[in-house]
Amino acid sequence: MSDAALWAALADAHRRAIVALLLAGPRTVGEIAEECGLSQPSASKHLKVLREAGLVRVRQQAQRRVHTLDPAPMAALDAWLAPYRKLWGESLDALGRRLDEQPDTTEPTPKD
Amino acid sequence: MSDAALWAALADAHRRAIVALLLAGPRTVGEIAEECGLSQPSASKHLKVLREAGLVRVRQQAQRRVHTLDPAPMAALDAWLAPYRKLWGESLDALGRRLDEQPDTTEPTPKD
DNA sequence: CTCGTACATTCCTTGACAGGAATATAACTG
């Protein structure tokens, strides 16, 4: 269930910012730290989390570590999202009615 | 930035389980607690988080509170995911090469 | 009005995580 690592990694706004930044191209740790307004150690730690979640790859270049986005794990998110995507395609009102087939009492009557 | 609330809500595995459960239809708090192996207070609290993230709606029926999934906020996730989706559409190998202007060492993935 | 059911909320404790400072490590430079 490395799924958990993925969600945890993306749950942090700074890490989402890093990932978004890497969308524009590879960056060294220092660049990432600066562009995201993070301290170097903080950037380093966030990148570690992203690496362990498989979202980022690193390539060493002299003393620098160039980080590259690996969007592959996000396919899992996409897959997770799939069943829900169908739902917001249908009207939400219709959704409520359609799902309301429970052995419970009926009569929707939302106060909305 | 209620985006944060959404990510935070879905970052928890129990809450994802609840959401997945509600995919099958509305449930009372008690049912959710039981089917997810949660205590009643725990379920109640998780549902509160989901409600505040807009992922779940509640309809009161006698003493019971029937919770219904509202997938609408997930569209934000979908939108967030969009730029990345393109990337894994291209071959990941190609991506790697495209971003990789200078072939070098690849990290051997410390552990998993 | 009293009781029972279904939930919500509070209080408390614990564990995970983030950020900063300082330090360690690795790689290039001369």
Add this chain to the structure above:
DNA sequence: CAGTTATATTCCTGTCAAGGAATGTACGAG
């Protein structure tokens, strides 16, 4: 080799979220 750059790691601290136990609250039945 010493020094510098770029990054990783450790230690410490504060914060915040989760879980459990106990209690509060709303609703309906009788």
